[in-house]
Amino acid sequence: MPDIREENKDIFFYVLESMQGIVVTDIDGKIIFLNDRYAEILQVDKHEAIGKDVRDVIPGTRMHIVARTGREEMGSLFMLKNGESVLVNRIPVKKNGKIIGVASFSSLSKADEMSTMATIQKISHLSQELNQYKSELNKLRGAKYSLDQIIGNSPNLIKMKELIKKVAQTKSTVLITGETGTGKELVAHAIHQLSTRSHQSFVRLNCAAIPNDLLESELFGYEEGAFTGAKKGGKVGKFELAHGGSLLLDEINQMPKYLQSKLLRVIQEKEVERVGGSKPFDIDVRLIFTTNQNLQDLVHQENFREDLYYRINVMNIEIPPLRERLDDIPLLVEHFIFKINKDLGLNITGIDAKVIKLFQDYHWPGNIRELENTIERAANLALQGTLKLELFEHFLLRREKERSRNRHEVCLETARVNAEKETIIRVLDQTNSNISMAAKLLRINRSVLYEKLKKYDIKIK
Structure with missing residues (x-):
């Protein structure tokens, strides 16, 4: 991107201020820019809004969802809390292919534009119906996920x-x-x-x-x-x-x-x-x-x-196992809470940071399915509010049993590996390093024996 001359920076600022309504958030959903016209229609103090979570300033916004999915949303009809209708475009902001924030551009309606808004609402309604029909058609054909x-x-x-x-x-x-x-x-x-x-x-x-x-x-x-x-x-x-x-x-x-x-x-x-x-x-x-x-x-x-x-x-x-992508756990937890709320009619608002830290210190043998089940169990106990650490007692017990079992398995695996290596060396000695005869005695294919020789770094005499 070319450098902007100092004397031209004001122009870019006034371009943003001249637009009907614009708000920009960072990747965490915190507002970093809100122009005067949008602050006025939202009936908020512009300077107080900066740094706040956009969902607290604009209830019902989907900017945090765009940040998570990376998919732009164009031409959505959105009703503000004061009853004002806006046509919204939400666009992910990227740098080197990575999402760093979201920009939302809104066209504000006026009282004498009701016919235009009626047309927009009709188009929006038809679009929703079309998406619903597409969704039902996809379900009938079998593919449910994207x-x-x-x-x-x-x-x-x-x-x-x-x-x-x-x-x-x-x-x-x-x-x-x-x-x-x-x-x-x-x-x-x-x-x-x-x-x-x-x-x-x-x-x-x-x-x-x-x-x-x-x-x-x-x-x-x-x-x-x-x-x-x-x-x-x-x-x-x-x-x-x-x-x-x-x-x-x-x-x-x-x-x-x-x-x-x-x-x-x-x-x-x-x-x-x-x-x-x-x-x-x-x-x-x-x-x-x-x-x-x-x-x-x-x-x-x-x-x-x-x-x-x-x-x-x-x-x-x-597909990488969950233990190799622990940084994704906060996003997965947010996704599952939304899904569980929708499917079970609950009102879970979030999860304690201590629980996230606990999740990221576990190796998840059951992977994403185990994570979802763990969250759903806690959600059924809580029904609403934040999922606290005390709701995960069952998970803590399972985690400790798994750790104990893994320590035991490591010992058994070490013993098995040592026994296998010693057996291969002994059979090679008995057969004077004849690979075909050794493989036959060991009841494995020659190719498998060669792989094990390489694995255990066994040299053929």
Whole structure:
């Protein structure tokens, strides 16, 4: 940005003062600028308002939400506490790609502009109806979440969001990896919503939730009379339902091996054949997979097909666990309090800073899901007001048990590692460092043995 000459700074100041209504906040929602015209309509002292939380000066404002989401809001109709109607544009202010504040520009109405305001209100009403219809349509098609609902500004999360935006524009298969409770399904929804297929169906199937003997028919469908108890007319499978759109196969690591080969053929040939059918048909489906296990380890254990692994791992999105993004906890807590208030009809106004500090000193094995459940439990005890430390007694007990268990597991893991290393060294001595023979005695693949030699820094004689 070019330097502004000292003699021109007044011009910029008077430009802001000449506008009908403008207020600027920092990233924390504190007012740093309020022009005279807006202060007058708000009936507040301009100098006293500076430094205050914008929600205290303008009740009902959404500037703090724009600061959190980074999404501008244009043309919103807003009613001030004195009954004055304003048309508001809220814009995030960024520096080097990072949000540093929010600017809100308002057009104030006058008594003789009622016809104009009526038109604006009608447009606003129609816009709300359109958004509602879009929302209902998206629910029917299955995709409920968007990128904006992935909360956080930590560097690794920002990097992940950028990757999601890129991946969404392609047709390649996607593998989403992450621990339980990190939000893998949410990421899958966001990919579909950002893709060119967003107006088509988003179909989901959890491979762990369906019994193995039913999984094949759920996925591929079946023809009439394919087996005893088959519905008259047959049944459409998930692949057919997702034609033209996206299909999410959750917990792909739970798919039995006999089905993995059939899935591999679908990916390669882009065609599906129903159970009991005799003729395959073409499909156009964007496949998204999730897993909370390391598929490479499953390949080495011969529990997952290696060729399928490479087919589905074209684009990989790894979701960081909550313990690696502890700075996002305040934003997540605010989001969950808002959600809990809305869903349960409570009136929780905030959370004690001591609780936030406690949260940031915990490693969260259950990740974001555990955090949400912890807040919801405390909210149900409080019903309203601030969530104090004494409401989290259950969490404190769980935290202490987890710490104790982790200390015990560290000891067991150390013992296991030492035993494994000693066994490998002993078998190598017995086989005169013959890798094939050693792998056979250890009942592991040669590739796995080589990885362990590298891991434990064992030199072959």
